[in-house]
Amino acid sequence: MALLSDDIVQNVKEMLADMPREGTLTVFTDDQDCEYCEQILQLVDEVAATTDRVRVEKFEIHKNADEAAAMNISRAPAIAITGEEDYGLRFYGIPSGYEFSTLLHGIHAASQGTSDLDGQVKDFLDGLSKPVDFKVFVTPTCPYCPRAAVLAMEMAIESKLVHANVIESAEFPELASQYNVMGVPLSVINDTERVEGAAPPQMIVDAVRKAIAT
Amino acid sequence: MFDFKLTPETPKKEHKSDLYDVIIIGGGPAGLTTAISTARDGMETLVLDRESTGGLAATTDIIENYPGFPEGINGMDLMDRFRRQAERFGTEITEFEEVSEVRPIKEGLIEVETDTEQVYRGKTVVIATGSRPKKLNIPGEDEYYGKGVSYCATCDGPLFRGKDVIIIGAGNSGLQEGLPVLDYANKVTFLEFLPSSRAEQILQDRVKAHAKSTLLFNQRVVEIEGEQTVTGVVSIDRETGERQVFPADGVFIYVGYSPYTAFVKDLVDLNQWDYIKTDQHMRTKIPGLYAIGDVRADNPAQMTVSVGDGTKAALDIREFIQEL
Structure with a gap:
């Protein structure tokens, strides 16, 4: 069963439609002790399916310790949100509820490489x-x-x-x-x-x- | 089990109008209801909110007395629906801008200035700023705010998993917001000033039925104690005079609400508790300036009434603008 409702999927499509460059969600899970890792993997796939601009990479934190270290990630579940470069955006846990917006904003901002800050x-x-x-x-x-x-x-x-x-x-x-x-x-x-x-x-x-x- | 929300922490919109038909200050149930009606009517509608839209309703775990949702609905979900309905008809929404001043210029023109020094111009303005939780004003309340003292159980409740929690106030808000905390916490003690709870019976029954809950009445809480963080609450039994310390890791305060009206206090008539007086069409004494929802005098702070307020204002606004 899908995590995102049809309405939300439609909204996400609109929000991510003007991403100027590709973005990547690199997900680190933990095979040994992780309550929501399965759902996080499903969630990033569902987000990536709304646009051709978001790629997903999946790693297990112990089996892929080098990748985790390279991204400075020491606990799972974690999502590294990157654009053309790694700006250091990390989300630890499942971005559900209001935090789903934070994830989307991160994806969009990393793709733009600029912010709305004054x-x-x-x-x-x-x-x-x-x-x-x-x-x-x-x-x-x-x-x-x-x-x-x-x-x-x-x-x-x-x-x-x-x-x-x-x-x-x-x-x-x-x-x-x-x-x-x-x-x-x-x-x-x-x-x-x-x-x-x-x-x-x-x-x-x-x-x-x-x-x-x- | 999971839900996923979209909020304006996504790319920002540009302001599109020099003169809105309606500027609504506050995006809670009342304000968004007006927006749904006025935007659907083709009026250019702007909603300004000092925080995220949804108001206090969005921080309510379950709303069970709003018609159309026989199983009840999460407050955030319901307010998300209000918002999307308003946006569907073209309502523009700007969040995290707090209105600092409302300036009537002439009939059909009111300026609204925000803390970011933005000035918006509207033919009509609707004050739907709602209310905020009242403070107890006791020692320790400010000192331990964010260190165990909170006014938002929906936000901070999950942080007290397996801990002991005190909820001060056993009215509708205290019990309603305390119920989900019972799912996380080790023990929840409700301390009520009055000799009995004025909350809806169904809420009282649920709390009493919960093995982790204790309800105590006639309790005058006089201090919140702590070291680095909250360690307990000092309360005096109003009947016996006995002073007791209730150990706790977290304290949620639900002792009523006060309206957000300071920014218009010299502009409109307020009642003795600072709520805005209106006529039955939600008009204040300033033409084109309305007040609706919890901020209005005589509103019983019920969402269904606020929605009614919002609709009444929208109907009057339509006539007001037609006559300009």
Whole structure:
């Protein structure tokens, strides 16, 4: 049985119709311990079937440890969203509920290689000299979460030094616990700065400034 | 088991009109209902929302008293349907823009300015901004917000799998939103200020029937305790005066709502609780400016009533614009 309804498939077709370049979803699953890996594989196939611009690659994280390491992926299930280049967009868990939008935005943005961020934010990102690692914790039922996730992804598109990891908190309880996630969205920058809620770009820029100053 | 949502975190639309027939501030049930009617009527319709569309209804786990869905429907699903219906007829929707000012210029022209300094111009404007959860204003509430204190059980409930949770407030919202938390949590204790719950009986019965739930009444919660994160809630029994600490990892607060009307408080008439007064056609005292849904005085905060408000406003807007 299909995961995506006919209505959603139609909408996805329209959204991905103007992708300027090909995008790739590289999925890492885990044969040993993975509740939703089967569904993730099905989901990416259903998304790829809506357009000829999205390719899918599938790897098992243990059997394909080299590929996982090359993409800096250490846990599964994970989806690396890439365009002509790897902008560092990663989604951990199944992008269901509101997070489906985050996945689609990631695909579209990676294909474009540009973002809708305003000039000031882009200028700041152009001037970065240190790596910036985003961990954006989300849940599928959180309507505010895609905003935080998409913002991190757009920043990653604009700077090679920025990596955006979106993490479905309920699927990775050990990570949620390690980072003390008790409300979503939560953006953790370089493991030091924390921004709760769907914050505007300038607030995230300020947090990035602090994170790289330490 | 899974559902998949589309939200505007997909490519953005360009604004297409210099002068909309209708600008609706707030994309909850009331606002989107007006949009469905006005857009279907051929009017250029813009919906502005400070967050994602759907309003509080979208954060409701299951809505069971909205006609047409005999098995009930997830709030996010229902609001997604409202939105798609509005968009089908050409409604333009802009999210994450908060309106900071409404300026009536002359009859048939009202300007709406947002926090991003965008100015939209409409022949009519509909205020459908709804309400937000009230705070308790007790020690620890702000300090532990995001560290165990939350106002959105739908969003944050999944984070408390196997944990102990307190829900403050056992009215309709507290019980309705607490029910799904019972599926995740180890134990859920509901603390209600009143001597009994005013929630619908069906909700009370479900909560009481759940093995993990405890309902306590006459509880005046005075403090949320924590270290790095929430560790418990301090409550005083209003009958006995006994002070008790309820250990908890998470606290969800559902003690009522207050309307989003600060941005128009000098423009329209408000009642003593800051809800907007209208006539039976949803008109405020400013011609072409309407108020509908939870933000309107005398609306009982029921979705079906908000939908009715939305329809009434749309009907009046049609006449108003024809007469311009």
